Amino acid sequence: MDYTLSTTLALPYDDAVAATREALADQGFGILTEIDLAATMKAKLDVDLPPQVILGACRPPLAYEAIQVDPSIAAVLPCNVVVRSVDEGTTVVEAFDPAVMMGMSDHAALASVATDARARISAALAALTQED
Structure with a gap:
């Protein structure tokens, strides 16, 4: 079973991290956590x-909507x-598939919520492949 969405970029690591942050922000996601x-x-x-x-990317309106339906879903956010x-x-760049x-x-x-x-x-991943 595939559980991630991914793309491979022809970019150095630091540039890819910056581009990923920007692409996620463009889709309304903020970064709540960062683990090196x-x-x-x-x-x-x-x-x-x-x-x-x-x-750890979060789009607050989606997280709130999901938690209203099932508070336990917060364990995977x-x-x-x-x-x-x-x-x-x-x-x-890989992301857990919602x-x-x-x-x-x-x-x-x-x-x-998952579809959105x-x-x-x-x-965001598609935008990254257009940038590299």
Whole structure:
């Protein structure tokens, strides 16, 4: 089962992170959390990973609507977007597919929230591929 939406960019990591932030903002998402996964793994396990960050993206109106339907859905919020370096000039951007959220809840009313979030994240990823 595919659980992410992704795109590969011909951009260096730092440029891809900046472009991802901008593309998400253009779709109404703010970044609530940021986890430097490579630094965390180095500090906790003394292992080296390629540069990568997990951005916790949230569009407050969608989050609020979802929580009104099912307060437990907050456990899977915000939407995680990972920006991961492949090499000096290539970066992958992946986001948890909001449509997968539908498999975690039996509330049909979440379908419109998931559809809207999926469309916005897909648009952000598509905008990234037009920029690189």
